[in-house]
Amino acid sequence: MAALFSIAGDIYSLIGYKGLAYTGLSWAIVLLSLVLLLYPRRTGILLALVVVSLLLYGLRLPVASNNKTITAVMNLGILLSAASLYVKAASIAAIDRVALYGQIRVVARALLAIMYFYGIFHKINTDFLNPSVSCAVGLYVPLARPFGLEDNLFGRYLAIYATFVIEAIAIIALYWKRYFAIGFILALVFHYVIPISAYSWYMDFSSLVFALYVLSIPVPASRSLYGISLAAANGLRAQFGRVGTLFPAAALMVFAIAVVLLLALAHPERSFDMAVHSVWILVWSVVGGVAMIVLTYVALQNLPCDNVSAPRPPAWVYFVPGLFFLSCLSPYVGLKTESSINMFSNLHTEAGQTNHLLFPMPPYLFNYQNEVVKIVDSSEPHLVRQAQAGKYHVLHEIKKQLRWNPEAWVTYVKDGETVSRATAATLAHEMPNILERKLLIFKLVDFSRPKVCSH
Numbered sequence: 099m100a101a102l103f104s105i106a107g108d109i110y111s112l113i114g115y116k117g118l119a120y121t122g123l124s125w126a127i128v129l130l131s132l133v134l135l136l137y138p139r140r141t142g143i144l145l146a147l148v149v150v151s152l153l154l155y156g157l158r159l160p161v162a163s164n165n166k167t168i169t170a171v172m173n174l175g176i177l178l179s180a181a182s183l184y185v186k187a188a189s190i191a192a193i194d195r196v197a198l199y200g201q202i203r204v205v206a207r208a209l210l211a212i213m214y215f216y217g218i219f220h221k222i223n224t225d226f227l228n229p230s231v232s233c234a235v236g237l238y239v240p241l242a243r244p245f246g247l248e249d250n251l252f253g254r255y256l257a258i259y260a261t262f263v264i265e266a267i268a269i270i271a272l273y274w275k276r277y278f279a280i281g282f283i284l285a286l287v288f289h290y291v292i293p294i295s296a297y298s299w300y301m302d303f304s305s306l307v308f309a310l311y312v313l314s315i316p317v318p319a320s321r322s323l324y325g326i327s328l329a330a331a332n333g334l335r336a337q338f339g340r341v342g343t344l345f346p347a348a349a350l351m352v353f354a355i356a357v358v359l360l361l362a363l364a365h366p367e368r369s370f371d372m373a374v375h376s377v378w379i380l381v382w383s384v385v386g387g388v389a390m391i392v393l394t395y396v397a398l399q400n401l402p403c404d405n406v407s408a409p410r411p412p413a414w415v416y417f418v419p420g421l422f423f424l425s426c427l428s429p430y431v432g433l434k435t436e437s438s439i440n441m442f443s444n445l446h447t448e449a450g451q452t453n454h455l456l457f458p459m460p461p462y463l464f465n466y467q468n469e470v471v472k473i474v475d476s477s478e479p480h481l482v483r484q485a486q487a488g489k490y491h492v493l494h495e496i497k498k499q500l501r502w503n504p505e506a507w508v509t510y511v512k513d514g515e516t517v518s519r520a521t522a523a524t525l526a527h528e529m530p531n532i533l534e535r536k537l538l539i540f541k542l543v544d545f546s547r548p549k550v551c552s553h
Contacts, residue, residue, distance in 0.1 A: 099131075099305055099309070099385060100169070100302065100305040100306045100308070100309040101127055101131045101147065101151065101169075102128065102131050103301045103302040103305040103306075103378070103382070104165065104166065104169060104302040104305075104306070105124050105127050105128055106301070106302070106374075106378050107299045107301065107302045107378075108124065109371075109374050111124040112124050112125065112128075119157055120154070120157065120158075123150055123153055123154040123157065124154065126150045127147065127150055127151055127154065130143060130146055130147040130150060131147060132344065134147055135343060135344060135347075136340055136341065136343060136344065137340075138331075139195075141180070141193055141195060141198070144176070145176070145177065145180055148173045148176050148177050148180075149177065151169065151170070151173050152170060152173050152174065152177065155167075155169070155170040155173075159536040159537070160434075160436075160437075160535065160536055160537060160538060160539035161436075161437055161539070162436040162437055162539055162541075163437065164303070164437055164438075164439050164440075164441045165302045165303040165306055166302075166437075167422075167437045168209055168213065168306060168310075168422075168439075169306055171205075171209060171418060171419065171422045172202075172205060172206060172209055172310070174418055175201075175202055175205035175206075175415070175418045175419070176198075176202050176205075178414075178418065179198055179201040179202055179205070179415065180193060180198055182201075182412070182414075183197055183198055183201075197409075200408055200409060200411060201411050201412070201415050202313060203313050203314060203408075204411045204415050204416070205415060205418060205419055206309075206310045206311075206313035206314045207272055207273075207310075207313075207314040208416065208419035209310055209419055209422065210268070210272055210307070210310050210311065210314055211269055211272050211273075212419060212422060212423050212426065212439070213307075213439055214265040214266075214268045214269045214272075215269060215423075216426045216438070216439035216440070217261075217265045217439060217443075218262055218265050218266060220429075220438075220439065220440040220443040220445045220454075221234075221261065221262070221443045221444070221445070222454060222455050222456060223443070223444055223445055223446070223452075223453040223454045223455060224453045224455065224548070225444035225446070225453050225547075225548045225549040225550075226258065226443055226444040226445075227258060228444075228548045229251060229254035229255055229258065230548060231444065231548045231549065231550045231551055232254070232257075232258050232444060232551065233442035233443060233444055233551035234254075234257040234258040234260075234261045234442075235254045235257055235258065235551075236442070236551045237257065237292055237295050237442070238253060238254060238256075238257035240295045241291070241294075241295050264284050264285065264288050267280065267281045267284055268281040268282075268284065268285045269281075271284075271285075272314060275316045275403055275405055276402045276403055276405060277401065277402055277403070278315065278316055278319070278397070278403060279319075279397035279398060279400065279401040279403070282311065282315065282393070282397050283394050283397055283398075285307070285311065286308070286311070286390045286393055286394060287390065289303075289304040289307045289308065290304065290386045290387065290390045292304060293379060293382050293386070294379060294382070294383060299375065299378075301378050301379070301381075301382040301386075304382070304386060305382070305385075305386070308386070308389055308390075308393070311393070312393070315393075315396070315397070316400065316403045316404075316405075317408065318400050318403055318404050319396050319397060319399075319400040319403060322396045322399055322400060323392070323393065323396045326392060326395075326396070331343050334346070347385075350381055350384055350385070351377075351381065353380075354377045354378075354380035354381050355377055357380060358373050358376045358377045358380070359373075361376070425438065426438045426439045426440075429445060429447040429460070429467075430447060430452075430454075430457065430460050430461060430462075431460075431461065431462060431463040431464060432460070432462035432463055432464035432465060432466050432467045432468065433464055433466060433467075433538060434537070434538045434539050434540060435447060435448065435467070435492075435539075435540045435541045436539040436540065436541055437539060442551060444549050444550075444551055446543075446544070446549050447460045447467060448467045448470050448490075448492065448540075448543045449467065449468065449470040449490075449543065449545075450462070450467075450468060451545075453547075453549060466492060466494050466538065466540070467492060467540070469492060469493035469494065469512065470490050470491070470492055470493070470512075470543050471490065471491055471492075471493050471496060471510040471511060471512045471517075472485065472490050472491075472510060472511045472512075473485035473490075473491060473496075473508060473509070473510050474509040474510060474511060474516065475508075475509040476506070476507065476508045476509065477505070477506045477507050477508075478499065478503070478506050478508070481496075481499070481508060484542060488544070488545075488546060489542040489543065489544060490542070490543035490544075490545060491510075491540075491542065491543065492540035492543065493510075493512065494530060494534070494538060494540060495539075495540050496508055496510065496520075497525055497528060497529055497530055498530060498535055500520065500521060500522040500525060501522050501529055501530075501535075503522075504521065504522040504523070505521075506521065506522075507519040507520060507521045508520050508521075
């Protein structure tokens with residue numbers, strides 16, 4: 099389901115807007131996800147889904163989405179674990195599914211811990227703690243507005259500090275197996291609610307977190323969940339055949355689309371994107387709600403949870419999440435400011451400045467973020483609009499855009515000097531190489547203070 103929510107968030111890749119390769123891989127993910135729901139014990143289908151998802155991620159690079167990056171890291175962990183077990187078995191026809199499950203559980207739990215750690219660390223800045231601009235308040239306001247509490251100062255501060263508390267408890271509970279349910283249930287409620295705020299497309303992120311938690315919960319709870327899921331699936335199969343397991347989801351989709359279409363008749367001015375978002379919010383409200391209830395029941399049923407010892411995983415399993423942990427330090431060392439688990443954190447690290455409370459200035463190891471420019475004029479209207487809105491650009495991003503469009507030109511100011519009508523040709527000796535183009539991506543730079551929440 100997490101794969102489906104992720105693809106749904108990129109609807110234009112499904113309808114051919116981004117090219118044949120995007121469309122083909124996107125639909126392959128949809129089809130493989132559905133087949134995997136029909137045949138959940140087929141490891142080959144799972145691995146095919148993993149490979150196709152990684153191919154699509156590679157095609158998308160550089161990727162700003164934290165959700166897609168975490169998914170790619172998890173998929174890489176699954177693929178490497180499966181490959182090692184196939185090598186160990188010396189046969190492509192057999193794999194130790196229990197061993198595979200044990201190894202990917204380690205990766206999933208580590209990714210959740212990293213996500214929550216940086217979810218706290220990046221937010222330790224003056225602007226996230228400011229109730230007038232905090233991203234936590236951005237999520238709080240649409241949820242509180244129906245009750246007339248959107249401007250309540252206590253509610254705003256509660257949203258800010260509750261974020262730290264919930265994420266801290268979630269980290270502890272991940273490794274405190276006996277009482278894992280405490281952090282688990284808090285996290286479920288938190289991640290269920292935030293997509294409903296409609297502040298952004300959060301369904302893919304929340305469904306990913308749910309999926310990682312399903313892999314991470316202690317074995318006794320996992321067995322309980324498996325029993326409930328199997329009973330539900332067998333009931334549908336007995337009545338409708340194997341394809342019956344998809345009927346509830348299909349009925350829900352039809353219902354959600356019908357509701358949104360009826361509302362669209364009353365509000366024809368609403369955009370296509372809003373209609374799509376509305377459909378999936380309704381779907382998430384039901385799917386996420388059912389998942390939250392079932393997982394909460396399983397957690398409470400296993401509270402306190404028996405501590406079942408598991409075989410020690412090979413040390414290399416920690417390598418993939420370890421690299422991911424290091425990559426999330428990128429904003430502070432002068433590398434990418436996107437896709438570092440710094441979403442909705444109000445964090446600013448560009449131009450040798452930062453609002454982070456633990457650094458007087460960012461400890462750059464690389465110079466990319468020092469090269470911040472102000473666009474004066476350009477052949478590209480979107481760059482002009484961004485500049486008129488007070489945004490600055492990391493020069494790396496301008497170079498990439500010029501490379502994509504050799505006919506384009508940009509006039510910008512850098513370190514007090516004006517560079518007139520720069521093009522791909524005039525900057526040819528400075529163009530980023532393929533690794534820089536694929537791995538580095540930077541947000542628009544906002545020097546206004548307090549720094550408003552963007553994404």
